[in-house]
Amino acid sequence: MPLFDPESIRSDFPVLAKLIYLDNAATSLSPRQVIEAQVTAEYHYRANVGRGIHRLSRMATHQYQEARETLGRFLGGEKGTLAFTKNTTEAANIVARGIHWNKTDRIITILQDHHSNLLPWYRLKNDHLIDGIDVVDSTAGTVSAEDIESCITKNTRLIALGHASNVFGTIAPAKEIAEICKDKNILLHLDGAQTAPHLPLNLEQIGCDYFAFSGHKMLGPMGTGGLWISPDVTGDDVPAPLCTGGGMVQSVSGTTFTTVSGPGRYEAGTPNVPGAIGLAEAARYLTNIGMKNVADHSAALARRMIRGLAEIPGVRVYTPEDAPLIGTVSFTVDNVHPHEVAYFLDEAAGIMVRSGEHCCQPLMHALCLTGGTVRASAYCYNTRDDIDMLIATTEEIAGMVK
Ligand SMILES: Cc1ncc(COP(=O)(O)O)c(C=O)c1O
Known part of the structure; x- marks a missing residue:
């Protein structure tokens, strides 16, 4: 059966x-329901979010916020911060560029991982913002908690782990690795590009600090995705926004400004509103299956x-x-x-x-x-x-x- x-x-x-x-690991197809949700948004409430007072703007804002909540539930991360991004790559870059690094920090990456979960961290080394990168071998197609633990040093600040390999299709033991990270006070960034489409997730139970994913691999629209940040992340580990501008600002005075708190901090400029609505529909579609x-x-x-x-x-x-x-x-x-x-x-x-x-x-x-x-x-x-x-x-x- x-x-x-x-x-x-x-x-x-x-x-x-x-x-x-x-070719679903590259990009999945979208069902009619996802496309229709976007078309409906375009036809009936095309307006910017969080900015206007008029009816269309209020409708769009409501749908956008609801999309955020739907995605938070889908990922089992309702207590965390879920910012919409254009993809996994952008989400990883927000974390890499946004954390306040110390020159002595080291990062662990995995050999098998996608360039999008390597280059943002390698760049920190190339820009002399951290001490270096330790690479875990994974040529056999899997990575174990022991493999990772053996690469940890006293200066390891973050582990950037592909939750599933886009080449081998193997799933990493993220919860086990998260426990090691908690124990040793190390941050865990999970690249969930390949797991958000396939696995029932509960990010709060897994215990990662950051989770990046793409909408186009999980039946959603191209150019959509997200970054989830655990509620346990505080202080210098809370990434600063990658972009500044309209929408993410609380107040501007002279040449100084303060940002809003919450996910809006990471969403400078006009977001992909129909895309977020389509992505939420994809999450609902998968949840129904x-x-x-x-x-x-x-x-x-x-x-x-x-x-x-x-x-x-x-x-x-x-x-x-x-x-x-x-x-x-x-x-x-x-x-x-x-x-x-x-x-x-x-x-x-x-x-x-x-x-x-x-x-x-x-x-x-x-x-x-x-x-x-x-x-x-x-x-x-x-x-x-x-x-x-x-x-x-x-x-x-x-x-x-x-
Ligand atoms: C494991 C993994 N990480 C990151 C990415 C990058 O995704 P995107 O191009 O949507 O940012 C991919 C895409 O193939 C992937 O498979």
């Missing part, structure tokens, strides 16, 4: 009638992929089957460039996958994968037939180069 029936939702994603979409169902379904499809692909002679699978998984699997076909595999999968069977380095050059260099990998990533609307077609077509490709 399937844990959840994707057929029940596929008609909400019209493009699925024409192709097999397995049930995030536990989504997680189980994606992981089951990933395991089906691993088993099927691993049996094909000439195919190497990099995702470990025995680890906790989202829906993502990386593989290569001997003597065929990943881009050629991706091209053939599309041409032969209408299958969309990602190929290349996946914004993870340090990992690809460590694995000596000059062309990167092929990455197939499943989501709530994918079926076992989709996976079987991927496996069959990959077998065809591998067979052609024998």
Whole structure:
């Protein structure tokens, strides 16, 4: 018995009638409901938020605040601060540029992580704002609490952890790592780009300090996302805003100013109001399906992929089957460039996958994968037939180069 029936939702994603979409780790599709929520906002209450007195402005402000609350509930972080950002990358940069660093501070990053969760921290080192970076090896596809603990020094101020790898699709033991962090008084930044779409989350229970996520990977609109900051974060650990300007200011006097408190501090200028409303609709849509169902379904499809692909002679699978998984699997076909595999999968069977380095050059260099990998990533609307077609077509490709 399937844990959840994707057929029940596929008609909400019209493009699925024409192709097999397995590039969800890059960007997911949006259901009609999310698009309609944005269109309704555009047609019926297009106005700036928190600024006007008139009816449309009040309606937009109300919907925007409600969107924030919906996202806070979705993430299990109602007590924290949830600022809308344009994506995970912006959220990580707010934390990296906003914390008041000491020159002796060190940061731990993970080899397998996305450039968006490496470069903001590397830049601090390059700008001489911190002492340095300690990198945890993760070439086997997983990272454990022990791996991380062994890299901690007395100067470790923050650990920047990818909650799930966008290459391997493995999930990091965030709660365990958060406990170590609490114990040693270290800040934990979680890159949740790959987990917000797939896992039932309770950020307050996990115990991280910052959580970054993107709307476009969780059925929401492009250019939306957020930064969640724990209510336990205080003093110099509360990031200063990355941008200043209208909307985030309390008072201006001469050339000095004070900022509003709460999430508005991080949202200078006119925000993406219809985007936030669409993102909240995506959270509601996923909640209706049930995030536990989504997680189980994606992981089951990933395991089906691993088993099927691993049996094909000439195919190497990099995702470990025995680890906790989202829906993502990386593989290569001997003597065929990943881009050629991706091209053939599309041409032969209408299958969309990602190929290349996946914004993870340090990992690809460590694995000596000059062309990167092929990455197939499943989501709530994918079926076992989709996976079987991927496996069959990959077998065809591998067979052609024998
Ligand atoms: C793990 C991870 N972190 C960060 C990002 C960056 O996301 P965005 O481009 O939406 O900021 C991605 C995108 O692929 C990702 O997979």
